[in-house]
Amino acid sequence: MDINPIKIFHPSAAKRNRMWLRLLSLGLGLLCWQVTSVFSGVEVFILPSPLAVWSRFMVAVQDGSLFRDIGVTLSEVVLGLIVGVTLATILGYSVAKSRALEQVLSPYLVASQAIPVVAIAPLLVLWFGYGMFSKVLICALIVFFPVLINTIVGIRAVPRAFYDLMDSLRATRKQILTKVEIPAALPIFLGGLRIGATLSVIGAVVGELIGSKYGLGNLINRARVGYDMPMVYVAVFMLIFLALGLYGIVARAEKKLLRWQEEK
Amino acid sequence: MTTEPILTVKNLSVVFPDSNGGLHALDDISFEVCPRDFICFLGPSGSGKTTLLRILASLLSPTTGEIKFINHQHPQIGMVFQQSNLMPWRSVMDNIKLPLELEGADEVNARIKAQEMIDLVGLNGFEDSWPRDLSGGMAQRVAIARALIHDPDLLLLDEPFGSLDAITRERMWMELSRIWQARQKTVIMVTHSINESLFLADKVLVLTQRPGKIKLDLQVDLPRPRKDDIRYTPHFGKLARKLREAIE
Numbered sequence: 001m002d003i004n005p006i007k008i009f010h011p012s013a014a015k016r017n018r019m020w021l022r023l024l025s026l027g028l029g030l031l032c033w034q035v036t037s038v039f040s041g042v043e044v045f046i047l048p049s050p051l052a053v054w055s056r057f058m059v060a061v062q063d064g065s066l067f068r069d070i071g072v073t074l075s076e077v078v079l080g081l082i083v084g085v086t087l088a089t090i091l092g093y094s095v096a097k098s099r100a101l102e103q104v105l106s107p108y109l110v111a112s113q114a115i116p117v118v119a120i121a122p123l124l125v126l127w128f129g130y131g132m133f134s135k136v137l138i139c140a141l142i143v144f145f146p147v148l149i150n151t152i153v154g155i156r157a158v159p160r161a162f163y164d165l166m167d168s169l170r171a172t173r174k175q176i177l178t179k180v181e182i183p184a185a186l187p188i189f190l191g192g193l194r195i196g197a198t199l200s201v202i203g204a205v206v207g208e209l210i211g212s213k214y215g216l217g218n219l220i221n222r223a224r225v226g227y228d229m230p231m232v233y234v235a236v237f238m239l240i241f242l243a244l245g246l247y248g249i250v251a252r253a254e255k256k257l258l259r260w261q262e263e264k
Numbered sequence: 265m266t267t268e269p270i271l272t273v274k275n276l277s278v279v280f281p282d283s284n285g286g287l288h289a290l291d292d293i294s295f296e297v298c299p300r301d302f303i304c305f306l307g308p309s310g311s312g313k314t315t316l317l318r319i320l321a322s323l324l325s326p327t328t329g330e331i332k333f334i335n336h337q338h339p340q341i342g343m344v345f346q347q348s349n350l351m352p353w354r355s356v357m358d359n360i361k362l363p364l365e366l367e368g369a370d371e372v373n374a375r376i377k378a379q380e381m382i383d384l385v386g387l388n389g390f391e392d393s394w395p396r397d398l399s400g401g402m403a404q405r406v407a408i409a410r411a412l413i414h415d416p417d418l419l420l421l422d423e424p425f426g427s428l429d430a431i432t433r434e435r436m437w438m439e440l441s442r443i444w445q446a447r448q449k450t451v452i453m454v455t456h457s458i459n460e461s462l463f464l465a466d467k468v469l470v471l472t473q474r475p476g477k478i479k480l481d482l483q484v485d486l487p488r489p490r491k492d493d494i495r496y497t498p499h500f501g502k503l504a505r506k507l508r509e510a511i512e
Contacts, residue, residue: 162351164343168343
């Protein structure tokens, strides 16, 4: 009779090992930074020490100014993601289903990808102002393409045989969508979303650097002008954590939704 | 048995359009199927066997000819494909209850029925396994359970054991034979294995090379239930020889 394969490998133990390596690497990096900034003689203005950045961070947390900027950037990123992902998914699905539509849209889609968002961001800020709207738009634009492409690829990769099965059972269009197409395309779609989530943070910062009232990009500008270098570093780290957080949420969703996939 | 046929196929032909006048896949196929019959279409590759099944499953329309089902236009179909075609994101249990879900059956009922099917195909203990953890034979058992759960009028088997190794395949013949006796389904199967068709079917129809025509209509008068060693009886050998001669 058939027996389940025996697992000799213990993934949890290996994971713990890798976790330690990661923390060790981070600790060493911070140590190098601290040593360099103290002993190299580089001006604090150029390279503040990690401790200086940390104390600046605590001050900014206590006076609450940091949260407003984080909040603004986070809202832009999340709204941009929602808009970009929604449009890309709907359009991607339609294009995957219709070769004619693909022909009609492909010149625009390729062109939209050929133009770097950084290049048109100033235009968007000029047209739509210094407020959040222009940043949401930039985020949505930058997120759009990877999600679109992965939706198309994901839907087109659904095996023909599943359609045959569903047709033989007289499934409705909606049932085919929810029970076959969405779950089958999900791995590739989430891959696109993971890329999009990090790109979205870049979009928001680019927009804020060009012209804004609040946000982490704006904070970088303000701190720079005021020669508050530790604050610039604080803002940069906040951006890193924001991107990591979003990436982590998608990665977690992937793990939960794609339990059925082979462990890699 | 003199029951009324559940399915009547008359003068069925299929031509696939192509650049030089069309590809003639099936030519003038006529046959009848009675309730609880086990009919087998036997033929070489390219004889249009799969095309015929796809037509019966209404996945394809014939070019000419007619198909009549006894009481309603569209019978419930249960289909088993060459590959098990299990959805990798569904557990064994969820794969089996898919047809009931599509019919909008309630969850509790669906699970009870799925459990019955799991018992029938001998997969107890694997309810929550993912398809990736199943062997080829187990996966095909799941596929058979899925094809039977909604109590279809017609079970269509498209070389269901074609991708299995020889030993597993023969074991699956016994399994299918047992399941068929237990569920009393009307089955139409296509295969290119003479032994498989004789072991399982009441009637074997031999198809010719493209365009597929029915060349031989052989009644298999072997007693049931059939055991593994029936394949070594002289009568089995005689029938096998007849089929072999009919296949070009």
